Amino acid sequence: MICQIDTNNGIPIYEQICRQVKFAIANGSLVVGEHVPSVREMATSAAVNVNTVARSYRDLQAQGVLVSIRGTGLAVAMDAPEKCRSERLEMIRERLRYILREAIQNGVSSDEIHSLVHSEWAELQREPPP
Amino acid sequence: MEPVIRLSSVSKRFGRVKALDNVSLNIQPGTVCAVLGSNGAGKSTAIRLLLGFESADKGDIEVLGMNPKTHALEIRSRVGYVSDSPPLYDWMTVDEIGWFAAGFYPTGYQAEYEKLTKRFDLHPSQKIKGLSKGTRAKVALSLAMAHRPQLLIMDEPTSGLDPLVRREFLESMIDVAAEGRSVLLSSHQVGEVERVADDVIVLMNGKVIAHERLEDLKQSVTEVVLTMPSLTAMPPRLPGEVLAHVPVGHEHIWLMRNLDGGALTDLCRSQELPPPIIRKPSLEDILLTLLRQNRNQQAAEQEMLSTGQYDVPSLRP
Numbered sequence: 001m002i003c004q005i006d007t008n009n010g011i012p013i014y015e016q017i018c019r020q021v022k023f024a025i026a027n028g029s030l031v032v033g034e035h036v037p038s039v040r041e042m043a044t045s046a047a048v049n050v051n052t053v054a055r056s057y058r059d060l061q062a063q064g065v066l067v068s069i070r071g072t073g074l075a076v077a078m079d080a081p082e083k084c085r086s087e088r089l090e091m092i093r094e095r096l097r098y099i100l101r102e103a104i105q106n107g108v109s110s111d112e113i114h115s116l117v118h119s120e121w122a123e124l125q126r127e128p129p130p
Numbered sequence: 131m132e133p134v135i136r137l138s139s140v141s142k143r144f145g146r147v148k149a150l151d152n153v154s155l156n157i158q159p160g161t162v163c164a165v166l167g168s169n170g171a172g173k174s175t176a177i178r179l180l181l182g183f184e185s186a187d188k189g190d191i192e193v194l195g196m197n198p199k200t201h202a203l204e205i206r207s208r209v210g211y212v213s214d215s216p217p218l219y220d221w222m223t224v225d226e227i228g229w230f231a232a233g234f235y236p237t238g239y240q241a242e243y244e245k246l247t248k249r250f251d252l253h254p255s256q257k258i259k260g261l262s263k264g265t266r267a268k269v270a271l272s273l274a275m276a277h278r279p280q281l282l283i284m285d286e287p288t289s290g291l292d293p294l295v296r297r298e299f300l301e302s303m304i305d306v307a308a309e310g311r312s313v314l315l316s317s318h319q320v321g322e323v324e325r326v327a328d329d330v331i332v333l334m335n336g337k338v339i340a341h342e343r344l345e346d347l348k349q350s351v352t353e354v355v356l357t358m359p360s361l362t363a364m365p366p367r368l369p370g371e372v373l374a375h376v377p378v379g380h381e382h383i384w385l386m387r388n389l390d391g392g393a394l395t396d397l398c399r400s401q402e403l404p405p406p407i408i409r410k411p412s413l414e415d416i417l418l419t420l421l422r423q424n425r426n427q428q429a430a431e432q433e434m435l436s437t438g439q440y441d442v443p444s445l446r447p
Contacts, residue, residue, distance in 0.1 A: 007324040010410045012348065040308045047300040048325045049162060050308045105357075105407060 001030055001037060003046040013048055017056035019091060022065060025076055026084040035075050036066060132195060134159050134281050134312045135180060140189030142175055142336075149175040151336035152189070157314060157329070159280075162307045164323040164344075165316040166417055167333035173316040176333070177285050180314075181211060194280060207235065210279035214286040216270030218258045224269060225254035228276065235277040243276035250298060264295040271302060282306050283314045288322070300326055320414040330413075332420055339424050344413070351416050354384045354394065355407040366401055369393035374419045385411065385419045 003020050005013055024030040036042070039057060043050040057074055060066045065083060066074040103113055133156040142150040150172045157163045165173045178184045180193050182202030191198055193205045219227060228243035247254065250268040258269065267287065274282065282303070288296040296319070303313045303326055317323055323330065323344075330347060332340040340347070351373065358365055358380050365375075365382045370389035375382065391408065398406055411419075 005325065007321045008412050010412070012345075012410075013325065040305075043304050043308060044301045047297055047304065049328060050304060051328060101405075102407070105404070 001042075003042065003048075005046050005048055014052050014056045014059070017042070017046070017048070017053060018059055021056070021060055022084040022087055022091075025065065025080050026088045028081075030076050032076050032078055032081065035069075035073050038073055131159050133157055133192075134194055135314065136190075136192040137176070138190045140176075140179065140186045140191060142179060142184065142186050142188075148336045150179070150186070153333075153336070153338055154189075155331060155338060155341055157312065159312050160307065160310045161328040162303060162313040162315065162326050163329045163331065164327040165314065165331045165333060166318075166320065166323065168421060171333040172336040173333055174285055175336075177211075177283055177314070177316060180283065181206060181209070207277070208280050210274035210277070210282040212267070212270050212274045212282075212284045212287045214289045216266065216273075218266065218269060218273075220257070220259040222258055223254065224252050224256050224258070224261075227258060227269065227273065231273050231276070239276050242278065243272055246272035246275060264291045267291055267295060268298065271299065275302065275306070279311065281312045281314065285316050286318065287315075288317065288319060296322065320412075320417060324413040332417065334421060334424050335428065340420055347416065348410070348413065350387050351411060352386050352389045352391075353409040353411045353415065354386055354389065355409070356382050356384075356398070357404050358382060359403075366397055366403075369397065374423050385416070 001021070001024050003017055005016055007013065009016075011019075021030070021036060030036065036057070037045065039050060039053045043053045046053070057066060061068065061074065063083075064077055065080045067077045069075050100113065135155075135157040137156075138154045140150055140153045141148070153172070153176065165176070167173055175184065179186055179191055180198060182198035182205060185199050194208055196205055198205055219230070222230060224247055225244070228240055228247065232240040232243065244254075247269070250272060252265060252268060252272070258266065261269065271287070284299075284303070288299050291299070300322060303315065306313055307326075307328075313326075315323070315327070327344045329342065330340070330344050331338060354368060356365060361380060365377070368384055368386060368389070371387040373385040373387055375384050377383075389408075394406055394408075398404070
């Protein structure tokens, strides 16, 4: 599990970690029962503050996405994939709303947005997977 | 817990320049604390005072509970220090300088030094003289960390280094903090500070203009953009503390502290203005605004002092 942190996108770092863990669970790169990296490993590999990672993991635990396995660390909970998949849409909806608001404020029409979505979608389909 | 660094009402001047002006602050153990500020703000002076390289004109300083004036050696044996241009003996090799430094510390120093240099991919038999800036910096960091210091002080350690070396420095800082030890970092790399810091201190002209948890600072500051119907229309008074206000044509940009979002929406609706754009600024935006605003404030203070009346709101919560 690799976290890519961007300090310039306006999303708090702890939130970025939470999202990326959830996305990883939703798309199957983290499976039920699999351990997430320890707080320290995650902090070092993503080059972020240890307390920030600890906070993200606490939030994920409180949401029932991760469960603590005694003595070994945190692992993906049984019903986490389903939870994360439904939340994934919610997270994208939020970001979409933010972009649409910007579009409305700049006087972009609904038709323009729709055609933009279609062309960008088609463009990304052609790109090789990362 | 006892703070690792404590400054109370510390002042230091060089000739007519006030390098530090009545600075008080505490740094808690187990935290990464970043000092930000423009060149000449007093960052390096503060660090030099902590290590006992200079002594303060006024005020008290404690590092790990000791006074740097009387206990400079003890402090230096328990603190790691990396400067932006570390002085190293050019004619020694990477392992010789570790062996040499080991003489000043308890046993175990050399083994730890070898572990660190190995992690940083340094060749033990290479002469310091022939090393690049980045590799030199890694030697300096290994030397500063081999006695497992309780406090690691870094004065612009990554200036002029490539992204790979900078990342290795960040990882080392995170490792130190993860073990409950402390880091004091002075840096101009705001993006890096944003990643690793628990607390930030902003210095300007020798004064502390902000000292708080990075998370709280970022949480409480918002940017607001309002579009006014005409160039001459006066913008409304926003609900919250205004840090900065810049008019750009019809548009007005504010940096607000503790903005009341609900009240702002109501305000815009009642005055028939378009809905405001609200954004979370990066640490760099916040820092620039704080520095600019304080520069103006200090200029205003000077003016007010001459007319005999002044009342400047404090930025600190």
